[in-house]
Amino acid sequence: VTGLDLPTERSCSFCAYLDGTRSYTILDRTEHVAILVTREQRGVGHVLVIPAQHVPSILQVDQALGGALMHGIVRAATAVESLDGVAGISVWQNNGIAAEQTIGHVHFHVAGVRQGQETTRGPVPELSVDETDAIAAELRPGLPPV
Numbered sequence: 001v002t003g004l005d006l007p008t009e010r011s012c013s014f015c016a017y018l019d020g021t022r023s024y025t026i027l028d029r030t031e032h033v034a035i036l037v038t039r040e041q042r043g044v045g046h047v048l049v050i051p052a053q054h055v056p057s058i059l060q061v062d063q064a065l066g067g068a069l070m071h072g073i074v075r076a077a078t079a080v081e082s083l084d085g086v087a088g089i090s091v092w093q094n095n096g097i098a099a100e101q102t103i104g105h106v107h108f109h110v111a112g113v114r115q116g117q118e119t120t121r122g123p124v125p126e127l128s129v130d131e132t133d134a135i136a137a138e139l140r141p142g143l144p145p146v
């Protein structure tokens with residue numbers, strides 16, 4: 001039980017992506033962690049690292065899952081670093097509506113930054129799944145094995 005006011009949806013969109021009922025780009029998936037290519041790109045090769053099972057916020061992440069998630073974050077960051085011109089990598093994570101969490105399934109953002117640029121806040125265009133599939137194709141060669 002959490003004191004945070006979390007986003008609630010009738011059904012979790014991340015879980016729908018993972019169970020295949022909704023189309024989305026899944027860059028990689030292990031037993032415990034999945035890496036999604038977000039349709040709201042706020043940096044270069046912006047991905048989301050999430051538990052493969054539904055977990056609402058960081059407050060429900062135990063040590064084992066935390067280790068698996070961090071391993072996923074490092075693998076994602078390595079893939080992002082392999083993209084052309086990436087000079088920095090931002091990692092961020094929001095909990096509760098007050099902190100701008102929009103989907104109630106814990107997720108870590110990993111995004112590259114080119115020299116002189118920064119990650120984008122506020123509204124960004126929503127890419128098609130074909131476009132995020134193309135980003136995944138660029139990231140995949142740089143993604144280390146588990």
Ligand SMILES: [Zn+2]
Pocket residue numbers: 012013014015016053054055104105
């Ligand atoms: Zn979920």
